[in-house]
Structure formats: C-alpha cells, structure tokens
Amino acid sequence: MKFSKELAVPPHKKVRLKDYDTCETLGYETEHEKGDDNDKVDVLMEKTIRRLDDLQYTLYAEGKRSVLIVLQGMDTAGKDGTIRHVMSGASPQSCKVTSFKVPSTRERLHDFLWRIHQATPENGEIMIFNRSHYEDVLVVRVHDLVPKKVWEDRYDEINRFEKYLTENGTTILKFFLHVSKGEQKKRIEARLADPSKHWKLSEADLKEREYWDDYTEAYEAALGKCSTKYAPWFIIPADHKWFRNLAVSKIIVEALEDMDPKYPTPQIDIARMKRLLK
Amino acid sequence: MKFSKELAVPPHKKVRLKDYDTCETLGYETEHEKGDDNDKVDVLMEKTIRRLDDLQYTLYAEGKRSVLIVLQGMDTAGKDGTIRHVMSGASPQSCKVTSFKVPSTRERLHDFLWRIHQATPENGEIMIFNRSHYEDVLVVRVHDLVPKKVWEDRYDEINRFEKYLTENGTTILKFFLHVSKGEQKKRIEARLADPSKHWKLSEADLKEREYWDDYTEAYEAALGKCSTKYAPWFIIPADHKWFRNLAVSKIIVEALEDMDPKYPTPQIDIARMKRLLK
Numbered sequence: 180m181k182f183s184k185e186l187a188v189p190p191h192k193k194v195r196l197k198d199y200d201t202c203e204t205l206g207y208e209t210e211h212e213k214g215d216d217n218d219k220v221d222v223l224m225e226k227t228i229r230r231l232d233d234l235q236y237t238l239y240a241e242g243k244r245s246v247l248i249v250l251q252g253m254d255t256a257g258k259d260g261t262i263r264h265v266m267s268g269a270s271p272q273s274c275k276v277t278s279f280k281v282p283s284t285r286e287r288l289h290d291f292l293w294r295i296h297q298a299t300p301e302n303g304e305i306m307i308f309n310r311s312h313y314e315d316v317l318v319v320r321v322h323d324l325v326p327k328k329v330w331e332d333r334y335d336e337i338n339r340f341e342k343y344l345t346e347n348g349t350t351i352l353k354f355f356l357h358v359s360k361g362e363q364k365k366r367i368e369a370r371l372a373d374p375s376k377h378w379k380l381s382e383a384d385l386k387e388r389e390y391w392d393d394y395t396e397a398y399e400a401a402l403g404k405c406s407t408k409y410a411p412w413f414i415i416p417a418d419h420k421w422f423r424n425l426a427v428s429k430i431i432v433e434a435l436e437d438m439d440p441k442y443p444t445p446q447i448d449i450a451r452m453k454r455l456l457k
Numbered sequence: 458m459k460f461s462k463e464l465a466v467p468p469h470k471k472v473r474l475k476d477y478d479t480c481e482t483l484g485y486e487t488e489h490e491k492g493d494d495n496d497k498v499d500v501l502m503e504k505t506i507r508r509l510d511d512l513q514y515t516l517y518a519e520g521k522r523s524v525l526i527v528l529q530g531m532d533t534a535g536k537d538g539t540i541r542h543v544m545s546g547a548s549p550q551s552c553k554v555t556s557f558k559v560p561s562t563r564e565r566l567h568d569f570l571w572r573i574h575q576a577t578p579e580n581g582e583i584m585i586f587n588r589s590h591y592e593d594v595l596v597v598r599v600h601d602l603v604p605k606k607v608w609e610d611r612y613d614e615i616n617r618f619e620k621y622l623t624e625n626g627t628t629i630l631k632f633f634l635h636v637s638k639g640e641q642k643k644r645i646e647a648r649l650a651d652p653s654k655h656w657k658l659s660e661a662d663l664k665e666r667e668y669w670d671d672y673t674e675a676y677e678a679a680l681g682k683c684s685t686k687y688a689p690w691f692i693i694p695a696d697h698k699w700f701r702n703l704a705v706s707k708i709i710v711e712a713l714e715d716m717d718p719k720y721p722t723p724q725i726d727i728a729r730m731k732r733l734l735k
Contacts, residue, residue, distance in 0.1 A: 262549065266549050267546070269549070270540055271540065271549045271585070275549060276548075276550045278550065364734060377725060377727070378518050379518075382726075385734060442653055442655070445658065447658050447659060447660060449655070
C-alpha cells in the first residue's frame with residue numbers, strides 16, 4: 180500500500196471534509212497506543228524515520244534538488260508535533276523549518292508570495308513550512324482581510340507559483356492535518372490541565388474555534404483548487420497522533436524514493452589523491 | 458566535573474595547540490567504542506541528548522533569549538558529524554544551522570560581519586554556525602586575502618560584536634574541534650576508501666592540509682585573542698568522535714542549565730477559558 184496514493188487529493192476533486200474520517204488508520208490497529216516495545220507500528224515508524232534520514236542525506240549530498248513540505252491544519256492539529264517526530268532523525272543542517280506568523284510591517288509592503296519565495300529550500304535541503312502561503316486563502320478569507328476578488332485570484336496564483344518551483348527542481352508535498360472539532364476540544368482541555376502547556380494557549384484559539392465551519396469551507400476550497408499533479412495535497416487523518424506521524428513520514432519517504440537521489444559522481448582522481456596524501 | 462570548566466580557554470591565555478592532547482577523554486574509558494549496549498558513555502550521551510532536548514524546548518517556549526554555537530575546526534574535524542549527533546534530539550523548528558561558505562558576490566560588497574549578523578538566532582532559538590566569522594581571521598589570514606592591518610583589527614571587532622550580542626540576550630559558545638594531523642590523514646583515507654564519501658572530498662582538502670602549521674598558528678591567535686568571559690572558546694579533543702560529541706553536548710547542556718529557561722507565565726485566564734470552551 181502506498182500512503183501517498185491513499186491520502187492524496189486527486190486534482191479537481193471537490194473536497195467535503197466530513198467525508199474524510201479523522202480517525203482513519205488504513206488498517207493499522209489503534210491499540211498499540213497503549214505502548215508495547217515490539218509493537219508493529221512502532222517498529223515500522225522507526226524504520227521509516229531511519230529511511231527518511233538516509234534518503235535526505237543522499238539528497239543533501241546530491242545537492243541538485245529540494246523538497247518543500249507544507250503543513251497546515253486547525254489549531255492543535257499537531258503541526259509542531261509532526262515536525263518534532265517526523266524529522267527527529269534528520270540533521271538540522273539540511274532539514275529546515277520556516278514558521279509563518281502574522282506578516283510583519285515590511286512583509287505587508289509586498290505581494291503575499293514575496294516572503295514565501297525567500298524561504299524556499301536550497302538545493303539539497305528539505306524545507307518545512309509551518310503554516311504557509313495558504314494562510315492567505317484561509318485566515319485571510321475567513322476574516323475578510325482582503326476583498327473577495329483578491330483572495331479568489333490567489334488559488335491560481337498559488338498553482339502557478341508552485342508549478343514554477345517544481346519545474347525548477349523542488350518537490351512539493353502539502354499536508355492538511357485533519358482533526359475533528361471534538362478532538363480539538365480534548366487537546367485544548369489537555370493543555371488547560373497541564374501548566375507546562377499554558378504558554379501555547381491564548382484566548383484567540385477559542386475565538387478561532389468559533390469559526391470552525393468557515394475554516395472548514397476555506398480548507399475545502401484550498402484542497403480542491405490547489406491539489407495538482409505537481410504539488411498534491413494530502414489529507415492526513417490526525418486524531419491519532421501516531422498515525423499522523425506515520426502517514427506524513429511514509430509519504431515523504433515515498434516521494435524521496437521516487438526522486439531517487441544519488442551521491443554525485445566524484446570530481447576527484449582517487450589514485451592521485453592517495454598518492455598525494457602525506 | 459564540569460566539561461565547560463575543563464575545556465574552556467581562559468581569557469587572555471596564550472594558546473599553544475600542541476599542549477592540548479587531541480585524544481584526551483577526561484578520564485572516560487576509550488574502550489567503549491567497540492560497542493556495548495550498557496556502556497556507561499552511551500548511557501550518559503543519551504541522557505545528555507534528552508536533557509538538551511528538554512532544555513532547548515523550554516528555551517523556545519520562554520522565547521526571550523537565544524544560543525549561538527560556533528563550530529570551527531580543520532577539514533574532517535567533524536563539524537557536520539557533531540551537528541548530526543548533538544542535535545539529533547532537537548526539533549529543527551527551534552534548532553537551526555547556518556553554513557558559511559566562500560562569500561557570495563553580494564556578501565563581498567559588505568563588511569565581514571554583515572552576513573553573520575543576518576544569521577544570528579531569534580529569541581528562543583539555538584543557532585549553529587558551521588564555520589563562521591572566524592574564517593575571516595583563519596583562511597583569510599593564511600592565504601593573505603586581505604592586508605594584515607585589516608585582519609589584525611578583526612579580533613577586536615569580533616570581540617565587540619560578540620559582546621553586543623551577549624548583552625542583547627544571546628549566549629555564545631564557540632567550539633574548536635581539535636584533531637591531530639595524523640587523525641586527519643586517517644579520515645581522508647577512510648573517505649577515499651568509501652565511494653559513498655567521495656562527494657565530500659576535493660583536491661583543495663589536500664592543498665589546505667599543506668597549510669596545517671599556518672592554520673594552527675591562525676587558530677592559536679583566534680582562540681587566544683577571542684576567548685572572553687562572555688563568549689568563551691572551548692578546545693574539544695576530537696580524535697575520538699564519541700568524546701567530541703559528548704563534550705560538546707555536555708557544554709551546551711551546562712550553559713542551558715545556567716540560563717535556566719522557564720515556561721512563560723500564562724497570559725490566559727484558565728478558569729474563564731475552561732468555561733468558554735465548547
């Protein structure tokens with residue numbers, strides 16, 4: 180089974196998120212969360228992380244192409260946790276993260292893709308966007324921050340921008356971490372109950388939660404209009420954290436395997452170097 | 458025993474690198490390299506990495522201060538390997554790396570600290586410099602890339618710049634990974650023998666090796682003139698890779714423990730939020 184095949188949004192598909200089960204596990208048993216050293220999922224996860232690490236190292240050595248990972252999701256969907264777990268094996272030297280917050284004064288003086296383009300990966304790198312240009316058709320649309328005509332044009336603008344990047348050597352993978360409203364409630368409650376997590380909370384989280392249906396609609400539009408052959412969206416069932424981590428890491432591994440990076444042909448004369456080395 | 462105390466270069470000390478044993482292990486047995494699951498050093502290393510991970514997470518949550526780590530050393534001293542091992546637990550979200558290569562055309566149009574300043578860490582971050590502004594008193598000095606008067610002034614300029622950064626919330630730790638010329642030979646030989654490592658080699662490495670004594674002298678000057686109370690240099694015995702990793706991670710942990718980061722006081726009304734959460 181290919182995770183990427185199971186979870187990709189086909190181009191031009193009209194997405195209705197309620198058709199996607201946030202608890203889906205593609206046949207993997209959910210029981211293992213209770214903890215068991217020889218657990219099949221844990222073993223698979225560890226193997227996948229190791230494989231991801233190897234592949235990203237070869238991609239880095241090759242130095243010719245790059246990977247851009249977009250992470251989006253409602254609050255508490257697990258963007259930070261995914262980064263932490265999926266990239267735990269990779270070296271921060273070649274696996275980087277850019278978090279997009281509310282645009283700065285300077286960023287506001289430019290078009291919405293300006294700050295995004297500056298953060299795209301160098302050859303050899305994997306770059307993770309924690310939030311992204313999609314906020315410009317999500318929060319911006321939900322809260323009417325620009326006229327409808329402006330955000331409506333952005334879907335095409337995003338597609339053309341992403342096409343351009345892929346034509347220039349960047350593989351793009353976009354993950355929507357799909358949690359249910361009930362699961363979000365549980366997670367906010369868990370944060371409220373744990374003082375070491377209070378710093379992650381703000382009343383704005385509750386405020387945004389009131390716009391759940393509007394966000395759902397905005398996500399459906401983004402997923403439907405911007406899942407392309409060259410830059411697909413994946414809807415990741417994310418109520419189970421272990422499945423979310425497994426699915427995201429499997430899809431990255433599958434993409435890297437398709438890219439099939441190679442160590443570059445050495446530009447050196449080995450025999451000569453051996454002779455010269457004193 | 459505090460690693461930072463054992464390995465720091467005292468301010469104003471005249472450094473002679475041949476007085477520093479590249480095989481030193483501060484009493485830890487070297488035997489463990491043969492591999493043993495219950496090995497004392499392996500257990501300590503794992504504990505240290507976990508502690509580092511916890512502390513950097515709290516630093517990130519606190520969001521008020523940052524850490525800048527400078528890694529320098531001769532070719533093959535293990536800069537990449539150190540990053541890979543020491544930061545294996547940390548999230549790439551808050552632990553970042555900047556590699557400084559030969560300056561670009563644009564960078565050359567500016568003073569030497571211009572590109573460095575742009576890469577300093579944000580509050581909450583740990584930033585690792587893989588090579589750094591010190592190249593401007595190392596390779597630049599060895600190969601006479603600027604007049605002596607210019608590089609001579611840089612030691613003070615660097616000290617003042619680093620003082621400024623520390624006054625503004627950045628803790629600076631500078632590591633010189635100290636390998637012997639014999640160990641470098643072995644490592645180049647190992648790379649020559651392993652096709653998957655050929656991409657890391659160039660004839661320039663052999664060329665630079667001919668300047669070993671000049672580099673040694675340039676390092677001695679940098680370590681002696683720029684180890685300060687606010688931004689100390691550590692000389693890390695690096696012939697044993699395991700000791701290098703252990704020493705660097707211990708010193709980072711000791712510095713983070715001194716910083717003692719705290720979760721920020723929540724700005725939220727917990728009771729109110731619980732009431733409002735639906």
